[in-house]
Amino acid sequence: MTNYFDELMKDYRFREGFHTCINCGTCTAICPAAEFYCYDPRKIVTTVETRDDEKIEALLKSDTIWYCGECMSCVTRCPRKNGPGLVIMALRDLSIRTGFFTESEKGRQILPLTHALTGNILNYGYCVYPETFKWDDHKESGPVFKWHLEHIEQTMKRLGANYKGKGPGVLRKIPQESLDEIKAIFDVTGGTERIKQVEAASKKKAKEMGLTDEEYERRAFEYCSDKHFNK
Amino acid sequence: MIYEGKQKIWSDYQKEIPDDHWYYVRSCIRQNFFPASERMFTEITQKVLGKDVYETPYHTTCGGIAYHCDTIPQETVMTIVARQFALMTEAGYENYCPSCITSFGNYAETLETWREFPELEAKIRENLWKACKREFNKPKYLAHSSDLIYHWREEIRKRAKHLLINQETGEPLRIVEHIGCHYSKMFPHKGVGGAEYPYVLAGMVESWGGQVIDYPERRHCCGYGFRQYHAKANRGYSLSNTHKKFESMEPYKPDAIITNCPGCPYFLDRWQYVIAEQTGKTYGENGYGIPVFTYEEIAGLVLGYDPWDLGLQLHQVAVEPLLKKMGVEYDPKAKYLGLNKEDLMRPEMPNSIKCC
Structure with missing residues (x-):
């Protein structure tokens, strides 16, 4: 499994939550996790948008994708009807399926x-x-x-x-x-x-x-x- | 925003709530932490209001917490949901009422995803048949149990023994309403009043004589965050978010908080205790915390139920300050007694936050 973006596109949550991001940062401003952790949902969506397998693999191995609390406040506020929280759910699912979750402290949870x-x-x-x-x-x-x-x-x-x-x-x-x-x-x-x-x-x-x-x-x-x- | 503007938004997000014949499913967290609230829901709806609210012992968790802790695949949680719908169909109901907000969001997400991707619904139907030999109809109406109490709030008002009015001053009690995130943040049209100005709890407070407090972090999450609580290492996230809310609401001097989510009343109650133990800070008057309630607990007080029948002894933050303001009579000695006045001893008292 190397084409991670194609794998993500098979996930209904990803298809629901991933549209054209305008990088406004509203999701980060509203995010309870971004205030507490070194976390920026806008950057995650931007990384995924590159479709760069190396960068997506790094995300799958990172603590970053496990910081979200899935409150879905970002879904309400995104002006483009994106759902960074849904993108996170798809990334976590892929991290588990690939076994990359064991590479991070938060993933091992x-x-x-x-x-x-x-x-x-x-x-x-x-x-x-x-x-x-x-x-x-x-x-x-x-x-x-x-x-x-x-x-x-x-x-x-x-x-x-x-x-x-x-x-x-x-x-x-x-x-x-x-x-x-x-x-x-x-x-x-x-x-x-x-x-x-x-x-x-x-x-x-x-x-x-x-x-x-x-x-x-x-x-x-x-x-x-x-x-x-x-x- | 001016009041008329809010009213306009509320009127845009009204949902149809049938007056009777509901299929009820329980909440994992509420059964553990607020067992009397769910019992009170059936007591109020069936016995006080005479409604048909049906429950089968064969229903289970919807799997929502496991799903949002990322421990089960989407197909698994959707097939559990499909089984719940099959039980509803077999019982002859079409109005579906979950007690849990995570469940409510889970059911809404499932139905909306199936609407957009019918092939997924077909796959889930196939899964359910393979696993359980069951078939189902989708609910005609989906309403959270707080939607039903909101719908019947004036009927409860007519039977009120107490109101959310300070008996000493005659002023409305100042109430913070806290809505669970998954009530309407994902699908605003599924909630009464939408996501920005949900009216489901505000409507109850106003009908029962109280005054709703607006404050900056009114819509901020309580901090549950699923894995951010269930993994011990992450609980600072949960505590920090609750702390942010209390710092924000403190200047408005609320008399109480009303909630409609299973986790929120637990976290808003217990993290107040933790903040007090760690820092000595309390948010209520005279060393007490701000008491936190479920909507059934408030409805029960309004209807004149004994506070200890409502399970208020399981709160860590003392509820007595609100009981006194409302003029609710209670026996302090009966607080921790078991059935038939059995002596169960008393919990230890916290060091910093005042308890009764």
């Missing part, structure tokens, strides 16, 4: 994110689930949430949830036949293959970095160097 989110979906039917929401990794959720998690059966009952129960309601147990259908959807649509790709590329990178798989994943989840920020 895809492994713990994949395990957390697809694990919750396939095991429970939810993207977020109490049993995998560890308070030690979420101290910002405050002492009140620590208390809630420590008494979750009782607090959920108090608030009228149907936690792990049969039938409809808040945090019900999603029936196994529904989870089986979601697994089948993952198998048919490339979701399962995506998980394997991420795991294989990450395993290779962990070895290259001299880390165990567990050390690599933990480091990807919590380590942040100071090179990313606007000074």
